[in-house]
Amino acid sequence: MPVIDGIARREAVRLICSRLKRTLETEYLPLQEVCGRVVAEDVRSRLNLPDTPCSRWDGVSFNFESYVRNGNSTEGWLEGVDYRLTNTGIGIFNDSFDTMVKAEDTEFRDGRLYAIRQSEPVERGQNVIPVGERMAIGEVLLSRNTLVRPSHLNLMASGGNLTVPVYRKPTVALLPSGDELVACSDTPLIGQTIESNTYSMRAKVEQWGGRALLYPILKDDTAALQRELRRAAAEADIVVISGGSGRGRYDLLQAAIAEIGELYFSSVDHGPGKRTCFAGVDGTPVIGVVGPPGGEEMTFDFYVVPAIRASLCQEHRETMLPAILDADAEPHPRVNFYFTLHVHRGEDHELHGRLLPHARLDRSIAEHNGYLYVPKGSRGYVKGDRVTVELRIGYENI
Secondary structure (H helix, E strand, O other): OOOEOOEOHHHHHHHHHHOOOOOOOEEEEEHHHOOOOEEOOOEEOOOOEOOOOEEOOOEEEEOHHHHHHOOOOOOOOOEOOOEEEEOOOOEOOOOOOOEEEEHHHEEEEOOEEEEEOOOOOOOOOOOEEOOOOOEOOOOEEEOOOOEOOHHHHHHHHHOOOOEEEEEOOOEEEEEEEOOOEEOOOOOOOOOOEEOOHHHHHHHHHHHOOOEEEEOOOEOOOHHHHHHHHHHHHHHOOEEEEEOOOOOOOOOOHHHHHHHHOEEEEOOEOEEOOOOOEEEEEOOEEEEEEOOOHHHHHHHHHHHHHHHHHHHOOOOOOOOEEEEEEOOOEOOOOOOEEEEEEEEEEOOOOOEEEEEOOHHHHHHHOOOOOEEEEEOOOOOOEOOOOEEEEEEOOOHHHO
8 A cells, every 4th residue: 555644643553453452352350350440241240149139228027928817917926037137238047037127116125026007018038138139140241341340349349250261462672773762861962862751651651551661772773673672573562663763864664664564554644643644564564653752752642552451352432622712823834733631620720721832841741631732824812713633641530
């Protein structure tokens, strides 16, 4: 297929996810280790809950037929023989007692049940929780492909599921590249800069359900790039390489990939991060993100996170919300542009979007929690406009 230049974001995500390795392997883990994982099979209850009839309220339980034979009266009844005091959610310790009346609908005299004062006629089985009402043996508690949350652990524990089938985490290889990069433990010399991207990338991979595989800094050498890309393609489900995808003299990535694999797109239709690219090497998807941290943070969220989630059969959604813009947002003269925002609740209790300075994008990456998309050629937006913003984080809780 021809290489696409300037692919739209959603089309890029669709293409990336369509080229993923589908290696959905299952592993069985202890219940306490599966929070944040994705269940690989329907999880069914191994127990009935409750496993014996229980009282729905505090009150008195008894046998309905005995009550009817006694003329709908409790005269002469003995505690422990004809009735028992019961508590909410507690089993009724007499197989013949099939009916229950709330404590407020009874009258006791001298410590003994004197009468039932329920306003409606007593019905057989009333206020008794039947076996399996909360969950029954074989009932599906979590469907296949469910992302496990803390409350799910409670549910599975109640059903007696102490071992849970989950998908193996996809392995994501992270390759920083560039002659100018040095480790953060080093002091950069003139012309050098600290390699910082892999710290946040690794955390995101693990946060979104993957396993990060870190590679050392790669130099701007075609043979070395190709060798390490092939090694990473053999070891990982997804490869992410940062840097080297631009048009500079030493940006060798795209040409190097094209020689050993297939380059699907060479750029996206927006900035920052326009030179994001995507390829396949030996059947493994390779996502090239830009080197500057501000652009890398954005493009990793846009293109790598959806790939990780798709590898785990999880839908990736964009969360869009209305907000009031706190400053003008003029269109970029050459590209569609995502402005970084700090989305916050104003004194008027409305959501507001405060634009963060693009010149300090690398500095503000820890502050922004939203994006505003402004197409090139549009009029842009002015302060006070009600706009649609995209949340950077938080959709997983909606």
